[in-house]
Amino acid sequence: MKMDEKLLKKEEIGKLYEYLSRYYNFYAPVKINGQVNFKKISNPDEIELDFLNSRIPPKEVIFPRMETLFKYKMNGKDIEILEGNNEPEKNIIFGIRPCDAYSFHLLEMFFAWGKFQDELFLSKRKNTVLMGLGCNEPRQTCFCTSLDYQGHPHRSENMDIFLCDLGDNFLFKAVSKAGKAIMDKLTWLSNAGKNDLKKADDLLKRAESLMAPKLNIDDTADILDKCFDDPLWEDISANCLGCGTCAFLCPTCTCFDVVDEPDKYNNRGKRIRIWDTCQFCIYTLHTSGHNPRNSKIERCRNRILHKFSYYPKNYGLIGCVGCGRCVQSCPVNNDIRQIIKKINRINKQNKEEEILVS
Numbered sequence: 410m411k412m413d414e415k416l417l418k419k420e421e422i423g424k425l426y427e428y429l430s431r432y433y434n435f436y437a438p439v440k441i442n443g444q445v446n447f448k449k450i451s452n453p454d455e456i457e458l459d460f461l462n463s464r465i466p467p468k469e470v471i472f473p474r475m476e477t478l479f480k481y482k483m484n485g486k487d488i489e490i491l492e493g494n495n496e497p498e499k500n501i502i503f504g505i506r507p508c509d510a511y512s513f514h515l516l517e518m519f520f521a522w523g524k525f526q527d528e529l530f531l532s533k534r535k536n537t538v539l540m541g542l543g544c545n546e547p548r549q550t551c552f553c554t555s556l557d558y559q560g561h562p563h564r565s566e567n568m569d570i571f572l573c574d575l576g577d578n579f580l581f582k583a584v585s586k587a588g589k590a591i592m593d594k595l596t597w598l599s600n601a602g603k604n605d606l607k608k609a610d611d612l613l614k615r616a617e618s619l620m621a622p623k624l625n626i627d628d629t630a631d632i633l634d635k636c637f638d639d640p641l642w643e644d645i646s647a648n649c650l651g652c653g654t655c656a657f658l659c660p661t662c663t664c665f666d667v668v669d670e671p672d673k674y675n676n677r678g679k680r681i682r683i684w685d686t687c688q689f690c691i692y693t694l695h696t697s698g699h700n701p702r703n704s705k706i707e708r709c710r711n712r713i714l715h716k717f718s719y720y721p722k723n724y725g726l727i728g729c730v731g732c733g734r735c736v737q738s739c740p741v742n743n744d745i746r747q748i749i750k751k752i753n754r755i756n757k758q759n760k761e762e763e764i765l766v767s
Contacts, residue, residue: 415581415598416605417572419458426453426503428595433501433538436470438463447502458504458574461548462732466660467505468516471533475683478529478667482677500537504572507564508553508730510541512660514567518724519663538587541568542579545612547619550733552746554617555624557727562616563609573609580609624749626717626727632756633718637710639755645748646709648741649688655712655735655743656686661728664692687711713748 417425429435437456439448445460447467480491517534520527544551544562553560565571569588573580580601583589592598656662666685671678685692688709693702702708720728729745736744 413583414601414606415592415595416575416601417579417581417598419577419579421597422456423453424597425595426450426456429501429591433499435501435503436467437503447505456503458542461544461546462506462509462734464734464738465658466512466732466734467502467509468512468660470500470502471513471537472516472530472663475681476529478680478682480677480679483671483673484676497532497536500533501540502537503540504542505539505568506544506732507541507562507568508551508560508732509660510539510567511558511560511564512730512732513537513539515661515720515724515726515728515730516663518726522723538570538591539568540570540588541565541572543571543573543609543613543616545574545616547616548733548737549621550736551731552621552624552733553731554620555626556729556731557626558730560731561613562620563613573612575605575608575612578605580605621746624746625753626749628756629717629749629752630721630727632752633714636752636755641751641755642706642710645713645743645751646705649705649709649743650741651688651690651705651708652740653686653688654738654740655745656688657684658734658738660730660732660734661716662686687715713745713752717749717752 426435434449436447437450438445438458438460439450439455440457440460441448444464445457446463446465447470448455450456477493479493482489482491513534517531520530520534543565547553547562551562553562553564558564563571563573565582565584569583569585570591571580571582571584573582581592581598583592656664664685664687665682667680667682669678669680687693687702690700690703690708692708694700702711716728720726736746
């Protein structure tokens with residue numbers, strides 16, 4: 410959908426917030442204790458625009474670390490499920506980066522897959538507007554340009570509105586119908602000129618030049634199909650602490666646990682969903698005591714297979730967006746990019762062995 414580009418002056422962000430906060434919960438990057446994360450704000454002065462990316466991905470807005478699925482009350486052996494407010498709130502996420510915007514697409518595919526869909530997540534996603542911000546200064550750990558979704562620092566797909574920081578102004582571009590409807594209401598936006606568009610294009614070219622060389626991921630899924638028992642996994646998992654940092658900071662990880670919190674004194678309770686990770690030994694522990702992933706080897710292998718093998722098989726897409734959070738925050742410096750290179754070397758070694766045999 411081709412849309413006209415507008416200009417949003419940085420001094421007008423307060424005006425933008427004042428209008429949109431009437432209709433949406435307004436989430437934006439906020440700096441707290443030196444870290445930037447997306448929070449619901451009540452004052453536009455809270456917005457932090459000088460950041461590379463948030464530490465915790467903005468998926469937390471619609472897939473929170475802990476959320477109540479339903480409440481219930483008990484009367485003897487009888488349990489009554491209490492009907493809550495099922496009307497989803499409308500959200501807008503201001504400043505979401507392109508890789509994180511794409512992660513919402515992957516999350517949506519996961520929660521909508523199969524016969525039983527996650528209506529709670531899907532209703533939140535349907536009622537959330539993404540106002541994205543291009544990356545003029547990508548981190549050295551970013552590798553979105555290597556992935557299969559044609560990622561790049563100014564990718565606007567999967568957003569409703571795309572912003573590019575031009576200095577004193579933002580280039581303001583509607584991407585979806587929802588974004589166009591919002592833009593049409595903001596009659597005070599000025600029109601963008603050719604120089605503004607050229608500056609945005611120059612910023613994109615510069616940002617792409619700052620990205621690390623592309624990884625070869627074309628054959629990774631096929632290679633993984635053939636190396637389930639390869640010694641590679643022992644090497645990769647050797648220094649892993651099993652802390653789960655990579656999973657809890659990943660914008661596409663979806664593992665969760667469901668637990669009941671009973672309040673027996675008041676004959677009531679609630680069922681909650683909380684984030685979990687396949688990197689924890691207890692995640693796959695059976696009540697029998699058996700654990701199919703009993704060591705770090707199996708758990709590290711599952712993480713890689715989930716992103717680069719299972720996701721392509723189930724959805725036809727790689728389950729990684731190249732945000733680099735796992736690289737940035739791993740306490741033992743395990744680098745997913747180096748792991749992919751090791752996997753690709755297996756294929757090269759196998760081909761060399763086939764040539765020698767022939």
